[in-house]
Structures are given as structure tokens and as C-alpha cells.
Amino acid sequence: MKKPFILSVLRPFVSKLVLMALPLIFLSSCEEVLKEETKSLAVETFYNTTAEVEAATNAIYTPLRSNNTSGMGVYIAVLEAHIDYAYGRGSYTVLNNFQGLDNVNVSRTAGAWEGFYLSIRNANLVIKNAPNGKAISPANIAKFVAEAKFLRAFNYFHLVRNWGAVPIRTEANMTDVDAKRNSPEEVYNLILADLKDAEANLPDQVTQSGRPSKLVAKTVLADVYLQLGRFAEARDKADEVIKAKKYALVPVSSTEDFQKIFGPAVITTSEEIFYLKYSHQTGQGNLWPWLTNHPGTKLHGGGGVYGHHSDTTNPVYANWDNKDLRKGQWYSWNIGIGATSLLNKKFIDPDAIGGPGAANDAPFYRYADLLLIYAEAASQAGNGPTAEALEALNQVHRRAYGLAPTAVSAIDFKLADYNAATFLDLVIKERGYEFQYEGKRWLELKRTGKARAIILATKGKTIAEMAFLWPIAVSELGYNKAIDPVKDQNPGY
Known part of the structure; x- marks a missing residue:
């Protein structure tokens, strides 16, 4: 049975964490809980030892791993009803129309908003308080602060792509109730700064899967650069990770073999870069x-x-x-x-304990992601595919046919057949096969500007402008007076 790394260190500190976290939940909409004096005792007594700071760092993951409406399961479910290869049913059916969210799905995305910001809040607490610990080494302080900054960047990267301009809350202003919507450019500046700090200060290797390392930070940096259209930087950062030879695609010879990657019994694989466990x-x-x-x-x-x-x-x-x-x-x-x-049957678990009880990890970044980031970025930066870009894509393609990923094969795509535009289409097509049900497709279609054309071609639907951004959560508007609920809301809501 898999055991998430959080459990091994969290139990001794559960009572302290609960006491510390209760005042931080945004749903309370109560200004009093944000006052520093309500947290001072917990702060002074909790961030002193390595074990305590590690437990506080683990708490950053908790909102993301939640199996209620603030967790990744519902978030991915909303994303995966906005794609070309599948459909939502029941209360997710309306999302197939690409006309924006109904009240049920507005509530779901609000839960995701609250989960991301609670995770950010917990990251800010580590970033602010860990450096003051009296019984923790400078090296461990730097490591945990870097992990907190990595996770803060991870959260903001999801927020900015789904909501656009969002409030920036860091350790410097985390007690301020009112925070305006910052521009996407400002949010990306924070994301890049946090990831560069993480890249510099995270360990080269980690002893527990599910925690970030330098190479994980480089991978997410490559993805952020790709999102921003900074293709040469995305290519070079992805290339650093590839050349480190830390990761490799898991070979398969049958459809069932994909359970070696996605199955509930998997602890980790050579393909795992950053998963929620x-x-x-x-x-x-x-x-x-x-x-x-x-x-x-x-x-x-x-x-x-x-x-x-x-x-x-x-x-x-x-x-x-x-x-x-x-x-x-x-x-x-x-x-x-x-x-x-x-x-x-990509994500199946016959031994799952109830509805929210599956042991399948959430593969946010695996080596296939990295290879296709590199392939796209290298081609876009060079105004056409290079041999290295083609090889990166071919590795993913070969594995899909049960062939050795790194061996030349008869099914390989040929360099002479593609220019920059057609190679981009090829990468998008390959991603559409490779990452199904991983919560990545809608974000990719929006990023590449292909959403309208692909959804029209596959589903016959015309995407409304309001479908591209989700509404700012009502729980935010209820207490944050720096955001006007009418003027500052996303279009259509």
C-alpha cells in the first residue's frame, strides 16, 4: 500500500497545524482571522525545528490533494469537460457547449480558487517564518523555503491560466484583507522569480517522491516559458533536464502496461517528474x-x-x-x-476506498511532458523543427506503439515533412493522445490559440469568449473590497 510522504511527518503536528490553519481558510470571510495576533502564538512555537518546518511545508500540499471541491479531482473534472476527445455527463454536460459555466460549475471552480489560495497561504507562512527558526540549519531553511516558493509558483500558474488577472498574496501582504487583481504579467513575474529561487535552492535529488528538486523546478520553468512564448528559454531549460539523464519513458508493450505508469500500485517510475501523491x-x-x-x-x-x-x-x-x-x-x-x-481505463483502482479513495497519483509533469515541451519550443524558436525536436516527439510516439522509445523505427515522423506550423499541429495532436484525462488539454488549446478551430472541427461548437476565463470566486468578492464584484469580474459573469 502506498503511503504519501505527508503522513510520515505530519501526524505528530496535526493538532498544531489544525490550530494554525483554521484562521487561514478564506471561506470564513472574516477579517479578524487575518490579524497577526491570532497567529502569533502558533508561529512562535511551530517553526523552530526541522520537523516542524517540514510539517508546515507538507501542509502546502493538503488543499491541493483534498478530495472535496477544493482539490484537484474536481478541478481536473471541469478542465476535462472542455476538451476535444471526450464529453462531460450529468452536471458536467453543460461544459460541452463552451458557453461558460453554470451555477454548479461556478461553485466548483470557486472551490479550486479557494484551494489554490489556501495552499498559497500555507506557502507564505513557511516563506515568512522558517528563516526565524531557532533549531533548524540554514541549509534546511533554504530547502523548505525553496519548496514553498515552488509550490506557490505552481498554484499561481494554475490561477493565472484559468482566471487571468488575480490578486498576488505573498509573505509581504498575506495579512491584508484587500488585494487588487494583479495583471497576468505581474503574476508571471512572481512565478518566474519563485521558480528561479526554487531552481537555485532545491536539492539535486529528493528522498521522497512527490517533492520537488532542481530538475522539477527547471521543468516547470520550461513550461512557463512555453506559455509565455519565450521559446528559446523554454527549449534551453527543457534541454537541461533532458541532458541530466535523470528521467526516461517507461516502455510498454500493451495497453495494459500503461498501468505501470498510472496504476494505483505505482510508487514512482523513471517517468515521474512532479506528481501529487x-x-x-x-x-x-x-x-x-x-x-x-x-x-x-x-x-x-x-x-x-x-x-x-x-x-x-x-x-x-x-x-x-x-x-x-x-x-x-x-x-x-x-x-x-x-x-x-x-x-x-487510464485511471482505475479496483481497491479504491469509496469514491474519493483511489490511490492513483496525479501526473502533473512526467517525462513525456518534458519531451513535448522541448519539441515544440525548439521548433518555434528555430522557425521549424530540428532533428533534436523531432527525436523528442518520436520518443513519445514510439512508446505509444509499444516500441523502444529511443530506437529509430519505421513509424517515425520525418523531418523533411514538416515546417514550423505543421510541426506545431503534430505536437498538439500527439499531446491530445498522450495526456488524455490528465487535466492538460484545455490549457494547451488555449495557450496555442487552437481552441476555437479544434473544438469547432471535433465538436461543432463555437467557443464563447466568456468560456476562456472562469469567474472570480464569490468567497473572494465577499470580503476583498479591492475587487469590484461587477467591474472587476471576468467577462460574462
């Missing part, structure tokens, strides 16, 4: 697999609500080469809307 222990499970499975399949111990599905008539599925082993993760199952419906 889950286990079968109560309160430590992943909710997302429950949303994709059906109770009749017995592929999830909690049954499943099959809130996400596809169909054999979907153009992505219909035009997909049957020899690609990734396609085999989709299987026919009648969910009550016709015999052509499909479900996906």
Missing part, C-alpha cells in the same frame, strides 16, 4: 478516477459516476490509429446514452 489511506485518496469509471465495470472500488466519457463517433477517436496502444485505454460501455459510448 495519493494512497488508500482514509482521507489520502484521489477523487478523479471515481468520476471517470462506471460501477458496472468493477474497475473502481467505489463504483464510479462516469461523469466523463467519449464516443466512437468522436473525430479524435474515429481518426486515431488502432495500432496506437493509447487508444486501447478507451473501451465500449453503454452508459445509457447509446451503444457507441466509451469509457477510459
Whole structure:
């Protein structure tokens, strides 16, 4: 049974963490809980030893790993109803129209907003207070502060891509109730500064999977540079990680072998760069697999609500080469809307403990991500694909067909067949196969400017402008007087 690293150090400090975290929850909308004097005792007594600072750092992950509406399961579920290869069902059905969020999904995205900001709040506490610890070495202080800054950047990267301009709260202003929306440029400046600090001060290697290292920070930096269109920097940063030879694609020879990457029993693999970790222990499970499975399949111990599905008539599925082993993760199952419906077995856990109890990790960055970041960035920076860019993409493609990732093969794409524009389309297509149900597709379609064309071609839907950004959470508007609930809200809400 997998055991998330948080449990090993958190239990001795649970009571302190609860007392410290309760005043920090944004849902309270109470200014009094933000006053410094309410936290002073906990701060003075908690951040003194390595174990205490580590436990406080672990608390940064807690809102992200939550299996309620503030956690990644529901967040990914909303993202994965905005894609080309699959559909939302039930309360996620409305998202297939790409006309913005209804009240149910507004509430879901508000939960994600609150989770990200609670995680940021916990990161700010470490960044501010760890340097004052009396029984912790300077080296450990630097390490944990770097980890907190990495996670703060991770949170803001998700916030800015989904909400645009958002309030910046750091250790310098975390007790201020009112905070205006900062421009995306300002948010990205903070993200880059935090990731560069993390790159400099995180350890070269970590002893527990799920924690960031220097190479993890470099990988996320490459992704942020790609998002910003700074292609040469994205290429070079990704290349640093590739040349470190720390990571490798996990070989497969059948569709079932993908469980060596995504299965609930997996502790870590050569492909893992940065994952959120889950286990079968109560309160430590992943909710997302429950949303994709059906109770009749017995592929999830909690049954499943099959809130996400596809169909054999979907153009992505219909035009997909049957020899690609990734396609085999989709299987026919009648969910009550016709015999052509499909479900996906990428994230399955027959031993899951209830709905939110799957042990499958959430793979936010794996080596396949890095290779395709490099491939796109190198081609865009050089106004056309290089041999190295093509090889990076071919490695992902070969593995998908059960071939050795690093050996030249008959299915390889050829350099002479592509220019900058057609190679970008090829990378987007490969990503569309590789990262299904990982919460990445909608963000990619928006970033590349391909969302409208691809959704129109695959689903016949025209995306409304309001669908590109989610509404600022009501819980934020309820107490933050620096944001006007009408003038400062995102368009359409």
C-alpha cells in the first residue's frame, strides 16, 4: 500500500497545524482571522525545528490533494469537460457547449480558487517564518523555503491560466484583507522569480517522491516559458533536464502496461517528474478516477459516476490509429446514452476506498511532458523543427506503439515533412493522445490559440469568449473590497 510522504511527518503536528490553519481558510470571510495576533502564538512555537518546518511545508500540499471541491479531482473534472476527445455527463454536460459555466460549475471552480489560495497561504507562512527558526540549519531553511516558493509558483500558474488577472498574496501582504487583481504579467513575474529561487535552492535529488528538486523546478520553468512564448528559454531549460539523464519513458508493450505508469500500485517510475501523491489511506485518496469509471465495470472500488466519457463517433477517436496502444485505454460501455459510448481505463483502482479513495497519483509533469515541451519550443524558436525536436516527439510516439522509445523505427515522423506550423499541429495532436484525462488539454488549446478551430472541427461548437476565463470566486468578492464584484469580474459573469 502506498503511503504519501505527508503522513510520515505530519501526524505528530496535526493538532498544531489544525490550530494554525483554521484562521487561514478564506471561506470564513472574516477579517479578524487575518490579524497577526491570532497567529502569533502558533508561529512562535511551530517553526523552530526541522520537523516542524517540514510539517508546515507538507501542509502546502493538503488543499491541493483534498478530495472535496477544493482539490484537484474536481478541478481536473471541469478542465476535462472542455476538451476535444471526450464529453462531460450529468452536471458536467453543460461544459460541452463552451458557453461558460453554470451555477454548479461556478461553485466548483470557486472551490479550486479557494484551494489554490489556501495552499498559497500555507506557502507564505513557511516563506515568512522558517528563516526565524531557532533549531533548524540554514541549509534546511533554504530547502523548505525553496519548496514553498515552488509550490506557490505552481498554484499561481494554475490561477493565472484559468482566471487571468488575480490578486498576488505573498509573505509581504498575506495579512491584508484587500488585494487588487494583479495583471497576468505581474503574476508571471512572481512565478518566474519563485521558480528561479526554487531552481537555485532545491536539492539535486529528493528522498521522497512527490517533492520537488532542481530538475522539477527547471521543468516547470520550461513550461512557463512555453506559455509565455519565450521559446528559446523554454527549449534551453527543457534541454537541461533532458541532458541530466535523470528521467526516461517507461516502455510498454500493451495497453495494459500503461498501468505501470498510472496504476494505483505505482510508487514512482523513471517517468515521474512532479506528481501529487495519493494512497488508500482514509482521507489520502484521489477523487478523479471515481468520476471517470462506471460501477458496472468493477474497475473502481467505489463504483464510479462516469461523469466523463467519449464516443466512437468522436473525430479524435474515429481518426486515431488502432495500432496506437493509447487508444486501447478507451473501451465500449453503454452508459445509457447509446451503444457507441466509451469509457477510459487510464485511471482505475479496483481497491479504491469509496469514491474519493483511489490511490492513483496525479501526473502533473512526467517525462513525456518534458519531451513535448522541448519539441515544440525548439521548433518555434528555430522557425521549424530540428532533428533534436523531432527525436523528442518520436520518443513519445514510439512508446505509444509499444516500441523502444529511443530506437529509430519505421513509424517515425520525418523531418523533411514538416515546417514550423505543421510541426506545431503534430505536437498538439500527439499531446491530445498522450495526456488524455490528465487535466492538460484545455490549457494547451488555449495557450496555442487552437481552441476555437479544434473544438469547432471535433465538436461543432463555437467557443464563447466568456468560456476562456472562469469567474472570480464569490468567497473572494465577499470580503476583498479591492475587487469590484461587477467591474472587476471576468467577462460574462
